[in-house]
Amino acid sequence: MTTTATVTDLLDPASSAYKKARRQHFKTTKNRTHPDADWTPFRAAEKKYKARFPPPDLSDVLDLALADAAREQEVEAGVWRGRADAADVREGGAGCKAYVVPSIPGLVILPGFLTATKQRELVRYCLREHARHPNETNLDTHYLLPPEGLWNADPTLLISPRAPPDPSTSTSPGPRQLIANTPASPTTFHTLAATPKPPAVPSPTVPSLAARALLPRLRWANIGWFYHWGTKQYDFARGREPVGGVLREVCRDAVRSVPWGEVFREGETQSGWGKAGPDWGTWEESYEPDAGIVNFYQAKDTLMGHVDRSEVCATSPLVSISLGNAAIFLIGGLTRNVEPVPILLRSGDVVIMSGPACRRAYHGVPRILENTLPSHLAHSDEEADDWTPFATYLENARINVNVRQVFPKGFEPGLSTATPSTL
Numbered sequence: 001m002t003t004t005a006t007v008t009d010l011l012d013p014a015s016s017a018y019k020k021a022r023r024q025h026f027k028t029t030k031n032r033t034h035p036d037a038d039w040t041p042f043r044a045a046e047k048k049y050k051a052r053f054p055p056p057d058l059s060d061v062l063d064l065a066l067a068d069a070a071r072e073q074e075v076e077a078g079v080w081r082g083r084a085d086a087a088d089v090r091e092g093g094a095g096c097k098a099y100v101v102p103s104i105p106g107l108v109i110l111p112g113f114l115t116a117t118k119q120r121e122l123v124r125y126c127l128r129e130h131a132r133h134p135n136e137t138n139l140d141t142h143y144l145l146p147p148e149g150l151w152n153a154d155p156t157l158l159i160s161p162r163a164p165p166d167p168s169t170s171t172s173p174g175p176r177q178l179i180a181n182t183p184a185s186p187t188t189f190h191t192l193a194a195t196p197k198p199p200a201v202p203s204p205t206v207p208s209l210a211a212r213a214l215l216p217r218l219r220w221a222n223i224g225w226f227y228h229w230g231t232k233q234y235d236f237a238r239g240r241e242p243v244g245g246v247l248r249e250v251c252r253d254a255v256r257s258v259p260w261g262e263v264f265r266e267g268e269t270q271s272g273w274g275k276a277g278p279d280w281g282t283w284e285e286s287y288e289p290d291a292g293i294v295n296f297y298q299a300k301d302t303l304m305g306h307v308d309r310s311e312v313c314a315t316s317p318l319v320s321i322s323l324g325n326a327a328i329f330l331i332g333g334l335t336r337n338v339e340p341v342p343i344l345l346r347s348g349d350v351v352i353m354s355g356p357a358c359r360r361a362y363h364g365v366p367r368i369l370e371n372t373l374p375s376h377l378a379h380s381d382e383e384a385d386d387w388t389p390f391a392t393y394l395e396n397a398r399i400n401v402n403v404r405q406v407f408p409k410g411f412e413p414g415l416s417t418a419t420p421s422t423l
């Protein structure tokens with residue numbers, strides 16, 4: 001008989017689950033040489049938190065839910081916990097708690113920013129309304145998805161690959177590809193916009209799958225301006241979908257609730273803001289999200305360290321919303337040589353990355369923390385009629401909504417050749 005090891009078992013050295021994980025670990029790492037000396041501090045942290053055995057020690061991980069008595073039950077039930085004092089933070093915020101991390105100027109954490117009701121609304125929005133045509137998903141390249149979207153399809157519906165089978169080649173619709181790209185800026189913008197953006201080639205080896213079997217392979221859905229993964233640049237010629245409804249409202253509320261004077265204090269202002277100078281003082285009016293990605297993570301998925309530099313504006317806020325299971329988020333500096341700060345992000349937390357030091361800092365998600373789905377997103381006796389499938393999906397998943405602003409205030413992109421579909 002096989003039983004699923006819980007986090008509590010895995011953290012207890014006397015348990016059989018711990019001993020089994022240890023045996024497996026020694027078996028798989030027996031012949032491995034350890035190139036630790038060559039790892040950058042960012043890579044070393046990724047390895048640490050990715051490790052299945054021994055389970056990572058989270059005592060260096062900033063966990064701001066521990067500073068909030070109202071979240072005690074959520075923390076206890078999820079077992080994994082970091083420390084509220086694991087990093088130096090400054091507290092501020094009007095009407096809600098905002099934490100500034102002075103070692104990474106421009107990084108703001110809004111723990112528990114979203115109510116349980118808002119979290120549910122956003123989960124419904126991401127899966128039911130957003131991850132479908134005309135928004136592109138990772139599956140569109142390889143599969144002929146139903147027009148109503150994967151989520152709304154009959155779970156038994158057989159979804160066919162786009163390309164006819166060819167057993168001689170093998171590619172798969174995997175996670176996001178990390179490709180080196182030229183940072184976008186007002187100077188490089190026109191060259192980047194003119195670079196050819198050939199469509200991705202559908203894999204001839206993916207199998208037909210029922211909608212319910214394909215759903216766990218959903219990895220991302222595009223927001224706003226269309227992103228071209230092959231060149232890691234926006235494809236402005238395709239126009240954009242509007243960023244509206246609950247998403248725009250949540251992002252704008254989050255930006256408005258930040259005490260920006262605390263984030264960028266007088267006298268501490270960093271260089272790198274560009275010709276127009278710091279514009280954090282006017283974000284309340286000028287911030288307008290127009291692009292981004294919804295990331296769908298299954299329990300074993302990770303997102304490698306990267307910099308989001310395809311946006312022409314390298315300073316305006318990027319709003320990142322966590323839903324479902326918790327995760328370890330690493331954020332460091334402008335190179336991988338900067339030791340990252342590990343942060344435990346739980347459902348309802350919002351992170352804002354802004355300003356030149358943070359907006360182009362390396363960051364990544366080395367681990368999803370299993371069994372951390374808060375009870376307000378799980379199955380319950382009195383759940384709303386339509387919540388059951390969402391609760392089932394979330395048992396094993398985390399959703400991150402990552403929303404950006406591509407153009408700086410006042411920048412004239414001159415996109416006369418573009419044919420925006422829904423501007």
Ligand SMILES: O=C(O)CCC(=O)C(=O)O
Pocket residue numbers: 293295303308320329363364365400402
């Ligand atoms: O999942 C997250 O918290 C971060 C996602 C991210 O960095 C991205 O989409 O670029």
Ligand SMILES: [Fe+2]
Pocket residue numbers: 306307308363
């Ligand atoms: Fe990112």
